[in-house]
Amino acid sequence: MDKTIDLATNDYDLKKHFDFKKILIQRHYHEPTPEFLCEAGQIQQVFLNILKNGAHAMLETADVRKPQFDLHIKSDQHSVYIEIADNGPGMDDDLKRRIFEPFFTTKKGNLGTGLGLSVSYFIVTENLGGMISVDSTPGKGSQFTIRFPIKTP
Ligand SMILES: Nc1ncnc2c1ncn2[C@@H]1O[C@H](COP(=O)(O)OP(=O)(O)OP(=O)(O)O)[C@@H](O)[C@H]1O
Numbered sequence: 001m002d003k004t005i006d007l008a009t010n011d012y013d014l015k016k017h018f019d020f021k022k023i024l025i026q027r028h029y030h031e032p033t034p035e036f037l038c039e040a041g042q043i044q045q046v047f048l049n050i051l052k053n054g055a056h057a058m059l060e061t062a063d064v065r066k067p068q069f070d071l072h073i074k075s076d077q078h079s080v081y082i083e084i085a086d087n088g089p090g091m092d093d094d095l096k097r098r099i100f101e102p103f104f105t106t107k108k109g110n111l112g113t114g115l116g117l118s119v120s121y122f123i124v125t126e127n128l129g130g131m132i133s134v135d136s137t138p139g140k141g142s143q144f145t146i147r148f149p150i151k152t153p
């Protein structure tokens, strides 16, 4: 997660659209930070897609409240939970239902392909054996939760 945030903060292309440095990032990494096996590049791609979406969404509400991510990483006996919450505009039920569809985007022009979340969904569920879900309170923000089972030998 930290590497992905560094990447997003320093990425020139991203900086043209939104400045990650202006976002308050609250890291709630519960100790001990759980360890599990996965392909680092794949999970970073998932985190980056979700962080980019959040940063983009929070631009809409930046004049109302300071953009903030709340990141939780925790685990119990069976699973690792990664939560990425933004305080942007949130999503109504119609939008929430469609966000994981390939090519679904609400971004105008060539700002979005609509593939970020569908690819993330595929990576999490098919490649890494996990689950991804979204919660939102319209007007308050959105929260993505990724869960991976911990395989015990
Ligand atoms: N955090 C969020 N807050 C509000 N809306 C969101 C959020 N994340 C995603 N969305 C909505 O879900 C849609 C689909 O997201 P997805 O990442 O798949 O595509 P995209 O961001 O539009 O394009 P791309 O990821 O290819 O640049 C977005 O266009 C946006 O409407």
Ligand SMILES: [Mg+2]
Binding pocket: 049, 052, 053, 112, 115, 116, 117
């Ligand atoms: Mg996206």
